[in-house]
Amino acid sequence: MNRLNKLLAAKKDLLSIYFTAGYPKKESTVPLLQSLQKAGVDFVEVGMPYSDPLADGPVIQNSSTIALKNGMSLKVLFEQLKSIRETVSIPIILMGYINPVLRMGMSNFLAKCVDVGVDGVILPDLPFELYNDQYREDFEKAGISNIFLVTPQTPEKRVRMLDEGSTSFLYMVSSAAVTGARSGVSDNQLAYFDRIRSMNLKSPCVVGFGISNHETYTQVCRHAHGAIIGSAFVKLLENSLDLDADIQRFIAGVRN
Structure with missing residues (x-):
């Protein structure tokens, strides 16, 4: 098993950033990856910046605009x-x-x-049918997980x-909206999480979109294998004067 599958088999209540x-x-x-590992994050999604990121919030x-x-x-x-x-041993996923x-x-x-040790890839606009027909064999030979969204x-x-x-986990998009932090988890979202869980899938499910703090993280972890925080963390980076200290504080706050 690669790093990602070992993690999924060994641990629940996963936190990804x-x-x-x-x-x-x-x-x-690289400094962000090192700080996140030190803070105790389970795995990291590194965004590949793109000029027209339609699924992403502001x-x-x-x-992405600044990175480009x-x-x-x-x-x-x-x-x-x-x-x-x-220096970094936790799983790394590229998303874009x-x-x-x-x-x-x-x-x-x-x-x-x-070559660099990436464990998985998330490409939301790569249709499953195209992946299955043209690229699946290449991914499997490389030992790279292509992670699908539901x-x-x-x-x-x-x-x-x-x-x-799937060869790793399913990425559960929490709502039909672009990325962005939200204040809580709605009853409709909880019903959706329970519906997916009741299907008894072979793949663990990790929830993203709208997870931002301890409350939303713990709510999601009651219904899934873990949670992914994006916009709230990127906003932290925007305003930080001491990245390493702020990252340690942010992750501790989510966990606790």
Whole structure:
């Protein structure tokens, strides 16, 4: 098993953090990964900045815009990550949109992921059917998990199809909206979480979109394998004067 699958098999109440590579500064990627590991985060999603991030709310859109202005690209990101496994052992997932990956070439992209020690990829706009027909064999040969998204609107038949095709976890989008922190978890969301849990899927489920604090994290963990925080953490980076200290405080607050 790779790092991600070992983690999923060994632990529940997982906490994952998303941030955009190259934000707030071009050189922030590695220090952020090191600080998040020190703070006790279970795994990290590193966003690949893109000029038209349609699924993202204003906070993450803004971070992508700044990262691109800072000179961040896939080539730069892989260069930054080339020695990351000397200091960071937690699973790392790359999350973003398919266009920059296809410009690099899927084979080259996956080879780079293997070289630097990336464990998984989330490409929300890569259709499962296209992945299954053209890329699944390449991902499986590389040992890289392609992580699929389910939403409250995903029919049961498709959820089961994605579950069958999954090699790690399913990313449960908490609501039919763009990314962004919210104040709490609604009854409709809880019913959705319970509906998915009652399907007894083989894949663990981790919830993202709208998780921002201890309250929403603990609510979600009662119904899923873990939670992902994105916008609230990116907003912290925007306003921080001492990144390492603020990260330790933020993660402790979520856990406790």
